[in-house]
Amino acid sequence: MDxxxxxxxxxxxxxVVYDPPPPTGSLHVRAVRVLEGNxxxxxxxxxxxxxxxxxxxxxxxxxxxxRHSSPLRAQTELETLLxxxxxxxxxxxxxxxxxxxxxxxxxxxxxxxxxxxxxxAGAPRTVQTSGIVQPPVHALAAWLVHRADPGLSxxxxxxxxxxxxxxxxxxxxxxxxxxxxxxxxxxVHPWEQGMDNSPxxxxxxxxxxxxxxxxxxxxxxxxGAPEDRxxxxxxxxxxxxxxxxxxxxxxxxxxxxxxxDPAFNALLVASEHALAxxxxxxxxxxxxxxxxxxxxxxxxxxxxxxxxxxxxxCRDVRGPGLIPERSVSGLIPLMLPGLPPDVAAALVRTLxxxxxxxxxxxxxxxxxxxxxxxxxxxxxxxxxxxxNTGWLxxxxxxxxxxxxxxxxxxxxxxxxxxxxGFAEYVxxxxxxxxxxxxxxxxxxxxxxxxxxxxxxxxx
Ligand code: 9WN
Numbered sequence: 001m002d003x004x005x006x007x008x009x010x011x012x013x014x015x016v017v018y019d020p021p022p023p024t025g026s027l028h029v030r031a032v033r034v035l036e037g038n039x040x041x042x043x044x045x046x047x048x049x050x051x052x053x054x055x056x057x058x059x060x061x062x063x064x065x066x067r068h069s070s071p072l073r074a075q076t077e078l079e080t081l082l083x084x085x086x087x088x089x090x091x092x093x094x095x096x097x098x099x100x101x102x103x104x105x106x107x108x109x110x111x112x113x114x115x116x117x118x119x120x121a122g123a124p125r126t127v128q129t130s131g132i133v134q135p136p137v138h139a140l141a142a143w144l145v146h147r148a149d150p151g152l153s154x155x156x157x158x159x160x161x162x163x164x165x166x167x168x169x170x171x172x173x174x175x176x177x178x179x180x181x182x183x184x185x186x187x188v189h190p191w192e193q194g195m196d197n198s199p200x201x202x203x204x205x206x207x208x209x210x211x212x213x214x215x216x217x218x219x220x221x222x223x224g225a226p227e228d229r230x231x232x233x234x235x236x237x238x239x240x241x242x243x244x245x246x247x248x249x250x251x252x253x254x255x256x257x258x259x260x261d262p263a264f265n266a267l268l269v270a271s272e273h274a275l276a277x278x279x280x281x282x283x284x285x286x287x288x289x290x291x292x293x294x295x296x297x298x299x300x301x302x303x304x305x306x307x308x309x310x311x312x313x314c315r316d317v318r319g320p321g322l323i324p325e326r327s328v329s330g331l332i333p334l335m336l337p338g339l340p341p342d343v344a345a346a347l348v349r350t351l352x353x354x355x356x357x358x359x360x361x362x363x364x365x366x367x368x369x370x371x372x373x374x375x376x377x378x379x380x381x382x383x384x385x386x387x388n389t390g391w392l393x394x395x396x397x398x399x400x401x402x403x404x405x406x407x408x409x410x411x412x413x414x415x416x417x418x419x420x421g422f423a424e425y426v427x428x429x430x431x432x433x434x435x436x437x438x439x440x441x442x443x444x445x446x447x448x449x450x451x452x453x454x455x456x457x458x459x
Contacts, residue, residue: 023421027417027418027446028447028450030418030422031065031443031447032069034438035062035066035069035443035447040054042080043076043080044058044059044062044066044077044440045440049223050220050224050424050435050436054080054097055094056081056092056093056133056134057137057194059077059078060138060140061141061388061444061445062074062077062440063077063078063142064140064444064445064448065441065446067145067148068148068448068450071148072152075153075156078162080095081138084124084127084129085165085168085169086118088172088176089168089170089171090169090172091169092123093134094130096109096128096129104219105219107216107239109129111216112130113246114130115128119249121249121251123250131246131250132188132189132191132242134191134192135194135263135268136173136264136271138169138271139166139169139274140267140270140271142158142162142274142278143277144274146159146278163275166278170268170272170275176252177252179252179317180315182260182303183299183303184296184299184300184315185265187258187259187261187264188241188255188257189241189242189257190205193259194263195263196380197381198327198382199327202325202374203316204257204319207257207318208257210233210235211236212236218232218235224436228378229379230379244256259316259317259323260303260314260315262313262332262333263328263329263389264329265300265304266333266335266336269333270293272289272290272292273293276293293338294338297338300312301343303315304330306322307346309350310346310347310353311326311330311346312329312330313325313330314329325369326368328365328368328386328393331350331393331396332389332392332393332396334351334393334396334400335392335393335399336396336399345400348400348402351365351397352405354370355369358409359405361429362385362428363412364390364413364426365385365389365390366384366428367383367384367385367428368382370428377427377429378427384425384427385425385426385428387413387416391413391445394413397409410449412431413445414446420432420437421433422439423435424436
Protein backbone atom coordinates (compact mmCIF):
# COMPACT_ATOMS: atom_id res chain seq x y z
CA MET A 1 0.00 0.00 0.00
CA ASP A 2 1.56 3.37 -0.94
CA UNK A 3 1.55 6.40 1.34
CA UNK A 4 -1.51 8.02 -0.15
CA UNK A 5 -3.51 4.83 0.10
CA UNK A 6 -2.46 4.39 3.76
CA UNK A 7 -3.58 7.88 4.66
CA UNK A 8 -6.87 7.36 2.91
CA UNK A 9 -7.42 4.00 4.62
CA UNK A 10 -6.66 5.42 8.07
CA UNK A 11 -9.03 8.31 7.54
CA UNK A 12 -11.77 5.88 6.69
CA UNK A 13 -11.05 3.72 9.77
CA UNK A 14 -11.36 6.65 12.15
CA UNK A 15 -14.31 8.20 10.48
CA VAL A 16 -17.21 8.65 12.87
CA VAL A 17 -20.53 8.33 11.18
CA TYR A 18 -23.42 10.08 12.85
CA ASP A 19 -26.94 8.96 12.05
CA PRO A 20 -28.99 11.83 10.71
CA PRO A 21 -31.61 12.98 13.19
CA PRO A 22 -34.84 11.03 12.73
CA PRO A 23 -37.36 12.89 10.62
CA THR A 24 -40.02 14.54 12.72
CA GLY A 25 -43.64 15.40 12.06
CA SER A 26 -46.41 13.54 10.31
CA LEU A 27 -45.97 12.17 6.79
CA HIS A 28 -48.02 15.12 5.52
CA VAL A 29 -45.78 17.64 7.28
CA ARG A 30 -42.62 15.98 6.00
CA ALA A 31 -43.93 15.89 2.42
CA VAL A 32 -44.82 19.58 2.64
CA ARG A 33 -41.33 20.29 3.95
CA VAL A 34 -39.71 18.53 0.97
CA LEU A 35 -41.76 20.65 -1.42
CA GLU A 36 -40.89 23.81 0.47
CA GLY A 37 -37.18 22.93 0.33
CA ASN A 38 -37.37 22.36 -3.44
CA UNK A 39 -39.40 25.53 -4.14
CA UNK A 40 -37.48 28.30 -5.96
CA UNK A 41 -40.04 31.09 -5.54
CA UNK A 42 -41.82 30.44 -8.84
CA UNK A 43 -41.61 26.67 -9.32
CA UNK A 44 -40.32 23.46 -7.76
CA UNK A 45 -37.17 21.58 -8.82
CA UNK A 46 -37.49 17.77 -8.97
CA UNK A 47 -34.30 17.39 -6.91
CA UNK A 48 -31.88 20.22 -6.04
CA UNK A 49 -28.79 18.09 -6.70
CA UNK A 50 -29.72 15.91 -9.68
CA UNK A 51 -32.36 18.04 -11.44
CA UNK A 52 -31.90 21.70 -10.48
CA UNK A 53 -34.30 23.28 -13.02
CA UNK A 54 -38.04 23.07 -13.74
CA UNK A 55 -39.21 19.89 -15.52
CA UNK A 56 -42.48 19.74 -17.39
CA UNK A 57 -44.28 16.56 -16.27
CA UNK A 58 -42.68 16.79 -12.83
CA UNK A 59 -44.34 20.19 -12.40
CA UNK A 60 -47.73 18.77 -13.35
CA UNK A 61 -47.44 16.00 -10.73
CA UNK A 62 -46.05 18.47 -8.20
CA UNK A 63 -49.01 20.83 -8.75
CA UNK A 64 -51.41 17.92 -8.20
CA UNK A 65 -49.95 17.44 -4.71
CA UNK A 66 -49.23 21.07 -3.91
CA ARG A 67 -52.90 21.95 -4.38
CA HIS A 68 -53.57 20.35 -1.00
CA SER A 69 -51.01 22.44 0.90
CA SER A 70 -50.89 25.63 -1.19
CA PRO A 71 -53.38 26.05 -4.07
CA LEU A 72 -51.70 29.36 -4.91
CA ARG A 73 -48.29 27.75 -5.32
CA ALA A 74 -49.85 24.93 -7.34
CA GLN A 75 -51.34 27.48 -9.75
CA THR A 76 -48.04 29.38 -9.89
CA GLU A 77 -46.12 26.15 -10.64
CA LEU A 78 -48.19 25.59 -13.79
CA GLU A 79 -48.24 29.26 -14.76
CA THR A 80 -44.43 29.43 -14.61
CA LEU A 81 -44.13 26.41 -16.87
CA LEU A 82 -46.72 27.73 -19.31
CA UNK A 83 -44.97 31.10 -19.49
CA UNK A 84 -42.09 29.27 -21.22
CA UNK A 85 -44.35 27.78 -23.91
CA UNK A 86 -43.21 28.21 -27.51
CA UNK A 87 -45.52 29.95 -29.98
CA UNK A 88 -45.91 26.70 -31.94
CA UNK A 89 -47.61 25.37 -28.80
CA UNK A 90 -44.92 23.08 -27.41
CA UNK A 91 -44.28 23.08 -23.68
CA UNK A 92 -40.54 22.49 -23.25
CA UNK A 93 -39.41 19.62 -21.06
CA UNK A 94 -37.02 21.84 -19.08
CA UNK A 95 -37.26 25.52 -18.16
CA UNK A 96 -33.77 26.56 -17.07
CA UNK A 97 -33.07 28.58 -13.96
CA UNK A 98 -30.52 31.22 -15.03
CA UNK A 99 -28.93 31.33 -11.58
CA UNK A 100 -27.89 27.67 -11.70
CA UNK A 101 -24.34 27.11 -13.07
CA UNK A 102 -24.20 25.71 -16.62
CA UNK A 103 -22.34 22.58 -15.56
CA UNK A 104 -24.92 21.60 -12.90
CA UNK A 105 -26.99 19.66 -15.45
CA UNK A 106 -26.32 18.30 -18.91
CA UNK A 107 -27.62 19.13 -21.51
CA UNK A 108 -27.54 22.76 -20.39
CA UNK A 109 -29.04 25.86 -22.09
CA UNK A 110 -25.94 26.34 -24.25
CA UNK A 111 -26.61 22.90 -25.75
CA UNK A 112 -30.30 23.50 -26.59
CA UNK A 113 -29.81 27.16 -27.68
CA UNK A 114 -33.57 27.62 -27.60
CA UNK A 115 -33.63 31.37 -28.20
CA UNK A 116 -31.59 31.05 -31.42
CA UNK A 117 -32.11 27.52 -32.80
CA UNK A 118 -35.74 27.59 -31.63
CA UNK A 119 -36.57 31.02 -33.03
CA UNK A 120 -38.50 29.75 -36.07
CA ALA A 121 -40.58 27.48 -33.81
CA GLY A 122 -41.32 30.40 -31.49
CA ALA A 123 -39.13 29.73 -28.45
CA PRO A 124 -39.38 32.50 -25.83
CA ARG A 125 -36.65 35.15 -25.85
CA THR A 126 -36.43 35.84 -22.15
CA VAL A 127 -36.15 32.34 -20.75
CA GLN A 128 -33.94 29.44 -21.84
CA THR A 129 -35.56 26.06 -22.34
CA SER A 130 -34.95 22.67 -23.90
CA GLY A 131 -36.58 22.01 -27.30
CA ILE A 132 -38.24 18.65 -26.66
CA VAL A 133 -41.41 17.96 -24.67
CA GLN A 134 -42.69 15.60 -21.95
CA PRO A 135 -46.03 13.81 -21.39
CA PRO A 136 -49.11 16.07 -21.39
CA VAL A 137 -50.26 15.77 -17.77
CA HIS A 138 -50.81 19.53 -17.57
CA ALA A 139 -54.51 19.99 -18.38
CA LEU A 140 -55.36 17.20 -15.95
CA ALA A 141 -53.21 18.95 -13.33
CA ALA A 142 -54.78 22.36 -14.05
CA TRP A 143 -58.27 20.93 -13.62
CA LEU A 144 -57.40 19.19 -10.34
CA VAL A 145 -55.68 22.34 -9.07
CA HIS A 146 -58.76 24.39 -9.90
CA ARG A 147 -61.03 21.93 -8.13
CA ALA A 148 -58.95 22.17 -4.94
CA ASP A 149 -59.87 25.84 -4.48
CA PRO A 150 -62.35 27.07 -7.13
CA GLY A 151 -62.78 30.41 -5.33
CA LEU A 152 -59.11 31.31 -5.52
CA SER A 153 -58.90 29.94 -9.07
CA UNK A 154 -61.83 32.12 -10.24
CA UNK A 155 -60.58 35.18 -8.39
CA UNK A 156 -57.19 34.88 -10.10
CA UNK A 157 -58.64 33.97 -13.50
CA UNK A 158 -56.47 30.84 -13.39
CA UNK A 159 -58.40 28.72 -15.89
CA UNK A 160 -59.13 31.65 -18.19
CA UNK A 161 -55.41 32.28 -18.47
CA UNK A 162 -54.18 28.71 -18.78
CA UNK A 163 -56.91 27.37 -21.08
CA UNK A 164 -55.66 28.92 -24.38
CA UNK A 165 -52.13 27.74 -23.64
CA UNK A 166 -53.23 24.21 -22.83
CA UNK A 167 -55.39 24.15 -25.97
CA UNK A 168 -52.38 25.28 -28.07
CA UNK A 169 -50.25 22.56 -26.44
CA UNK A 170 -52.72 19.83 -27.41
CA UNK A 171 -53.01 21.32 -30.91
CA UNK A 172 -49.24 21.14 -31.30
CA UNK A 173 -49.18 17.48 -30.29
CA UNK A 174 -52.13 16.44 -32.43
CA UNK A 175 -51.12 18.38 -35.55
CA UNK A 176 -47.33 18.36 -35.55
CA UNK A 177 -46.64 15.05 -33.88
CA UNK A 178 -48.93 12.60 -35.62
CA UNK A 179 -45.88 11.19 -37.37
CA UNK A 180 -47.42 7.74 -37.87
CA UNK A 181 -50.52 9.17 -39.55
CA UNK A 182 -52.92 7.10 -37.41
CA UNK A 183 -54.14 9.84 -35.05
CA UNK A 184 -51.68 9.20 -32.18
CA UNK A 185 -48.81 11.40 -31.03
CA UNK A 186 -45.18 10.29 -31.50
CA UNK A 187 -42.27 11.13 -29.24
CA VAL A 188 -39.04 12.04 -31.03
CA HIS A 189 -36.63 11.42 -28.14
CA PRO A 190 -36.65 8.95 -25.20
CA TRP A 191 -36.55 11.92 -22.78
CA GLU A 192 -39.89 13.09 -24.20
CA GLN A 193 -41.72 10.04 -22.92
CA GLY A 194 -40.26 10.52 -19.42
CA MET A 195 -39.06 6.92 -19.01
CA ASP A 196 -35.70 7.73 -20.59
CA ASN A 197 -33.91 4.45 -20.43
CA SER A 198 -36.78 2.00 -20.99
CA PRO A 199 -35.89 -1.18 -22.93
CA UNK A 200 -38.67 -0.12 -25.35
CA UNK A 201 -36.20 2.35 -26.84
CA UNK A 202 -33.38 -0.16 -27.37
CA UNK A 203 -34.43 -1.24 -30.88
CA UNK A 204 -35.27 2.22 -32.28
CA UNK A 205 -32.17 3.67 -30.61
CA UNK A 206 -29.92 0.99 -32.10
CA UNK A 207 -30.36 2.68 -35.49
CA UNK A 208 -28.95 5.98 -34.19
CA UNK A 209 -25.24 6.74 -34.54
CA UNK A 210 -24.10 7.88 -31.09
CA UNK A 211 -22.40 11.25 -30.63
CA UNK A 212 -18.76 10.61 -29.61
CA UNK A 213 -18.36 10.33 -25.81
CA UNK A 214 -15.70 13.08 -25.80
CA UNK A 215 -18.12 15.56 -27.40
CA UNK A 216 -20.16 16.01 -24.17
CA UNK A 217 -19.78 15.80 -20.40
CA UNK A 218 -22.48 14.10 -18.34
CA UNK A 219 -23.41 15.79 -15.06
CA UNK A 220 -25.67 13.01 -13.77
CA UNK A 221 -22.81 10.66 -12.85
CA UNK A 222 -21.67 13.10 -10.17
CA UNK A 223 -24.94 12.47 -8.31
CA GLY A 224 -26.19 8.98 -9.20
CA ALA A 225 -24.46 5.57 -9.17
CA PRO A 226 -23.23 4.83 -12.74
CA GLU A 227 -24.67 1.29 -12.60
CA ASP A 228 -28.15 2.77 -11.98
CA ARG A 229 -27.95 5.39 -14.74
CA UNK A 230 -28.15 5.03 -18.55
CA UNK A 231 -24.90 3.89 -20.19
CA UNK A 232 -22.51 6.24 -22.04
CA UNK A 233 -23.55 4.60 -25.30
CA UNK A 234 -27.21 5.43 -24.65
CA UNK A 235 -26.24 8.99 -23.71
CA UNK A 236 -24.33 9.31 -27.00
CA UNK A 237 -27.55 8.43 -28.81
CA UNK A 238 -29.67 10.82 -26.72
CA UNK A 239 -27.19 13.58 -27.56
CA UNK A 240 -27.18 12.74 -31.27
CA UNK A 241 -31.00 12.86 -31.48
CA UNK A 242 -31.22 16.15 -29.59
CA UNK A 243 -28.40 17.70 -31.66
CA UNK A 244 -30.06 16.74 -34.94
CA UNK A 245 -33.43 18.12 -33.77
CA UNK A 246 -31.80 21.39 -32.70
CA UNK A 247 -29.79 21.70 -35.91
CA UNK A 248 -33.02 21.26 -37.87
CA UNK A 249 -34.45 24.29 -35.99
CA UNK A 250 -36.74 21.97 -33.97
CA UNK A 251 -38.92 21.37 -37.02
CA UNK A 252 -41.00 18.20 -36.69
CA UNK A 253 -41.21 15.23 -38.99
CA UNK A 254 -37.55 14.86 -40.05
CA UNK A 255 -35.95 12.79 -37.27
CA UNK A 256 -34.88 9.16 -37.27
CA UNK A 257 -36.64 8.37 -33.97
CA UNK A 258 -40.44 8.43 -33.74
CA UNK A 259 -42.38 6.21 -31.37
CA UNK A 260 -46.06 6.12 -30.40
CA ASP A 261 -46.13 5.48 -26.68
CA PRO A 262 -49.18 4.23 -24.72
CA ALA A 263 -48.65 6.30 -21.55
CA PHE A 264 -47.94 9.52 -23.44
CA ASN A 265 -51.11 9.11 -25.51
CA ALA A 266 -53.24 7.96 -22.55
CA LEU A 267 -52.18 11.07 -20.63
CA LEU A 268 -53.20 13.16 -23.64
CA VAL A 269 -56.64 11.50 -23.59
CA ALA A 270 -57.04 12.17 -19.85
CA SER A 271 -55.91 15.76 -20.35
CA GLU A 272 -58.24 16.26 -23.30
CA HIS A 273 -61.15 15.17 -21.07
CA ALA A 274 -59.88 17.60 -18.43
CA LEU A 275 -59.69 20.37 -21.04
CA ALA A 276 -63.33 19.66 -21.93
CA UNK A 277 -64.26 20.16 -18.26
CA UNK A 278 -62.21 23.37 -18.13
CA UNK A 279 -64.03 24.63 -21.25
CA UNK A 280 -67.39 23.85 -19.60
CA UNK A 281 -66.34 25.66 -16.43
CA UNK A 282 -65.51 28.68 -18.61
CA UNK A 283 -68.96 28.57 -20.22
CA UNK A 284 -68.19 26.76 -23.50
CA UNK A 285 -69.36 23.33 -24.61
CA UNK A 286 -66.77 20.64 -24.01
CA UNK A 287 -68.46 18.12 -26.29
CA UNK A 288 -66.00 18.30 -29.19
CA UNK A 289 -63.10 17.72 -26.81
CA UNK A 290 -64.76 14.75 -25.12
CA UNK A 291 -65.43 13.32 -28.59
CA UNK A 292 -61.80 13.83 -29.61
CA UNK A 293 -60.65 12.08 -26.43
CA UNK A 294 -62.88 9.12 -27.31
CA UNK A 295 -61.43 9.00 -30.85
CA UNK A 296 -57.92 9.04 -29.39
CA UNK A 297 -58.86 6.18 -27.05
CA UNK A 298 -60.10 4.17 -30.05
CA UNK A 299 -56.84 4.91 -31.94
CA UNK A 300 -54.84 3.82 -28.89
CA UNK A 301 -56.62 0.46 -28.85
CA UNK A 302 -56.44 0.05 -32.60
CA UNK A 303 -52.74 0.88 -32.97
CA UNK A 304 -51.11 -0.18 -29.71
CA UNK A 305 -53.20 -2.91 -28.04
CA UNK A 306 -51.64 -6.38 -28.03
CA UNK A 307 -54.31 -8.93 -27.05
CA UNK A 308 -51.79 -11.76 -26.70
CA UNK A 309 -49.73 -9.88 -24.11
CA UNK A 310 -52.81 -8.30 -22.53
CA UNK A 311 -51.27 -4.84 -22.59
CA UNK A 312 -50.40 -1.88 -24.81
CA UNK A 313 -47.06 -1.74 -26.64
CA CYS A 314 -45.01 1.05 -28.19
CA ARG A 315 -45.07 1.42 -31.98
CA ASP A 316 -41.80 2.18 -33.79
CA VAL A 317 -43.03 4.52 -36.51
CA ARG A 318 -39.67 4.52 -38.35
CA GLY A 319 -39.19 0.77 -37.95
CA PRO A 320 -41.07 -2.53 -38.09
CA GLY A 321 -44.11 -1.57 -35.95
CA LEU A 322 -45.01 -2.79 -32.46
CA ILE A 323 -42.05 -3.15 -30.09
CA PRO A 324 -42.31 -6.48 -28.23
CA GLU A 325 -41.28 -5.17 -24.78
CA ARG A 326 -43.52 -4.97 -21.71
CA SER A 327 -43.13 -1.62 -19.97
CA VAL A 328 -45.28 0.00 -17.29
CA SER A 329 -46.19 2.52 -19.98
CA GLY A 330 -48.34 -0.17 -21.58
CA LEU A 331 -50.47 -0.46 -18.42
CA ILE A 332 -51.10 3.24 -17.85
CA PRO A 333 -54.09 3.48 -20.24
CA LEU A 334 -55.93 1.75 -17.38
CA MET A 335 -56.47 5.28 -16.06
CA LEU A 336 -58.96 5.92 -18.90
CA PRO A 337 -62.62 5.37 -17.98
CA GLY A 338 -63.56 5.00 -21.67
CA LEU A 339 -61.45 1.88 -22.21
CA PRO A 340 -63.37 -1.18 -23.53
CA PRO A 341 -64.17 -3.34 -20.44
CA ASP A 342 -62.37 -6.44 -21.81
CA VAL A 343 -59.21 -4.35 -22.37
CA ALA A 344 -59.39 -2.96 -18.81
CA ALA A 345 -59.90 -6.45 -17.38
CA ALA A 346 -56.92 -7.81 -19.32
CA LEU A 347 -54.75 -4.92 -18.09
CA VAL A 348 -55.61 -5.74 -14.47
CA ARG A 349 -54.69 -9.39 -15.08
CA THR A 350 -51.35 -8.35 -16.62
CA LEU A 351 -50.61 -5.91 -13.81
CA UNK A 352 -51.18 -8.59 -11.19
CA UNK A 353 -49.70 -11.47 -13.23
CA UNK A 354 -46.09 -12.72 -13.37
CA UNK A 355 -44.70 -9.92 -15.56
CA UNK A 356 -45.49 -7.09 -13.11
CA UNK A 357 -46.35 -9.10 -10.00
CA UNK A 358 -48.50 -6.49 -8.23
CA UNK A 359 -49.79 -7.86 -4.95
CA UNK A 360 -47.59 -10.98 -5.20
CA UNK A 361 -43.90 -10.47 -6.08
CA UNK A 362 -44.14 -6.67 -5.82
CA UNK A 363 -46.07 -4.07 -3.80
CA UNK A 364 -45.34 -1.19 -6.17
CA UNK A 365 -45.41 -1.45 -9.96
CA UNK A 366 -42.07 -2.19 -11.67
CA UNK A 367 -41.22 -0.01 -14.65
CA UNK A 368 -40.42 -3.04 -16.80
CA UNK A 369 -41.25 -6.74 -17.18
CA UNK A 370 -39.90 -8.73 -14.18
CA UNK A 371 -39.29 -11.63 -16.59
CA UNK A 372 -37.83 -9.50 -19.41
CA UNK A 373 -34.28 -10.05 -20.60
CA UNK A 374 -33.35 -6.42 -19.98
CA UNK A 375 -34.84 -6.35 -16.45
CA UNK A 376 -32.57 -4.70 -13.87
CA UNK A 377 -34.02 -3.82 -10.44
CA UNK A 378 -31.85 -0.70 -10.11
CA UNK A 379 -31.17 0.74 -13.54
CA UNK A 380 -33.20 3.75 -14.59
CA UNK A 381 -36.61 2.73 -15.99
CA UNK A 382 -35.45 -0.86 -16.66
CA UNK A 383 -37.15 -2.37 -13.61
CA UNK A 384 -37.35 -0.06 -10.56
CA UNK A 385 -40.72 1.26 -9.39
CA UNK A 386 -41.56 4.97 -9.62
CA UNK A 387 -44.23 6.83 -7.63
CA ASN A 388 -45.82 8.73 -10.51
CA THR A 389 -46.58 5.57 -12.47
CA GLY A 390 -47.87 3.95 -9.26
CA TRP A 391 -50.12 6.96 -8.68
CA LEU A 392 -51.52 6.73 -12.24
CA UNK A 393 -52.22 3.02 -11.84
CA UNK A 394 -53.82 3.52 -8.43
CA UNK A 395 -56.26 5.86 -10.16
CA UNK A 396 -56.69 3.33 -12.95
CA UNK A 397 -57.54 0.50 -10.58
CA UNK A 398 -60.03 2.72 -8.75
CA UNK A 399 -61.57 3.91 -12.03
CA UNK A 400 -62.27 0.32 -13.05
CA UNK A 401 -63.77 -0.76 -9.74
CA UNK A 402 -60.67 -2.56 -8.37
CA UNK A 403 -61.00 -0.93 -4.98
CA UNK A 404 -59.13 -3.47 -2.83
CA UNK A 405 -56.15 -3.51 -5.20
CA UNK A 406 -56.16 0.29 -5.40
CA UNK A 407 -56.20 0.52 -1.59
CA UNK A 408 -53.30 -1.91 -1.29
CA UNK A 409 -51.26 0.01 -3.88
CA UNK A 410 -52.08 3.28 -2.18
CA UNK A 411 -50.88 2.10 1.21
CA UNK A 412 -47.73 0.58 -0.32
CA UNK A 413 -46.95 3.89 -2.07
CA UNK A 414 -47.48 5.85 1.15
CA UNK A 415 -45.52 3.39 3.30
CA UNK A 416 -42.60 3.32 0.87
CA UNK A 417 -42.50 7.10 0.39
CA UNK A 418 -42.38 7.39 4.18
CA UNK A 419 -39.75 4.69 4.76
CA UNK A 420 -37.42 5.92 1.99
CA GLY A 421 -37.47 9.66 2.69
CA PHE A 422 -39.46 10.31 -0.53
CA ALA A 423 -37.06 8.45 -2.81
CA GLU A 424 -37.03 9.10 -6.55
CA TYR A 425 -37.63 5.38 -7.23
CA VAL A 426 -37.19 2.01 -5.51
CA UNK A 427 -36.09 -1.57 -6.08
CA UNK A 428 -39.37 -3.30 -6.99
CA UNK A 429 -38.61 -6.41 -4.90
CA UNK A 430 -37.20 -4.85 -1.72
CA UNK A 431 -38.68 -1.31 -1.90
CA UNK A 432 -35.17 -0.02 -1.08
CA UNK A 433 -34.52 3.62 -2.03
CA UNK A 434 -32.69 4.43 -5.28
CA UNK A 435 -31.75 7.72 -6.97
CA UNK A 436 -32.31 11.04 -5.24
CA UNK A 437 -34.06 11.39 -1.87
CA UNK A 438 -36.49 14.20 -1.09
CA UNK A 439 -37.81 13.87 -4.65
CA UNK A 440 -40.55 16.37 -5.39
CA UNK A 441 -43.16 14.30 -7.21
CA UNK A 442 -42.85 11.53 -4.61
CA UNK A 443 -43.63 14.06 -1.87
CA UNK A 444 -46.40 15.73 -3.89
CA UNK A 445 -48.19 12.51 -4.83
CA UNK A 446 -47.89 11.42 -1.19
CA UNK A 447 -49.92 14.51 -0.27
CA UNK A 448 -52.51 13.60 -2.88
CA UNK A 449 -52.78 9.97 -1.76
CA UNK A 450 -53.08 11.07 1.87
CA UNK A 451 -56.09 13.17 0.94
CA UNK A 452 -57.85 10.25 -0.72
CA UNK A 453 -57.97 8.66 2.74
CA UNK A 454 -60.20 11.49 3.84
CA UNK A 455 -62.71 10.41 1.23
CA UNK A 456 -61.90 13.34 -1.00
CA UNK A 457 -62.93 13.04 -4.63
CA UNK A 458 -59.66 13.23 -6.52
CA UNK A 459 -61.23 13.09 -9.97
C1 9WN B 1 -34.11 13.87 -18.58
C2 9WN B 1 -36.72 15.05 -13.85
C3 9WN B 1 -36.63 14.02 -14.96
C4 9WN B 1 -37.94 13.23 -15.11
C5 9WN B 1 -37.78 12.02 -16.03
C6 9WN B 1 -36.59 11.20 -15.56
C7 9WN B 1 -35.33 12.06 -15.54
C8 9WN B 1 -33.97 13.42 -17.12
C9 9WN B 1 -32.60 12.77 -16.94
O1 9WN B 1 -35.53 13.16 -14.66
O2 9WN B 1 -35.05 12.50 -16.86
O3 9WN B 1 -35.31 14.58 -18.73
O4 9WN B 1 -31.62 13.53 -16.93
O5 9WN B 1 -32.51 11.54 -16.82
O6 9WN B 1 -36.41 10.08 -16.35
O7 9WN B 1 -38.96 11.26 -16.03
O8 9WN B 1 -38.94 14.05 -15.60
O9 9WN B 1 -37.16 14.45 -12.67
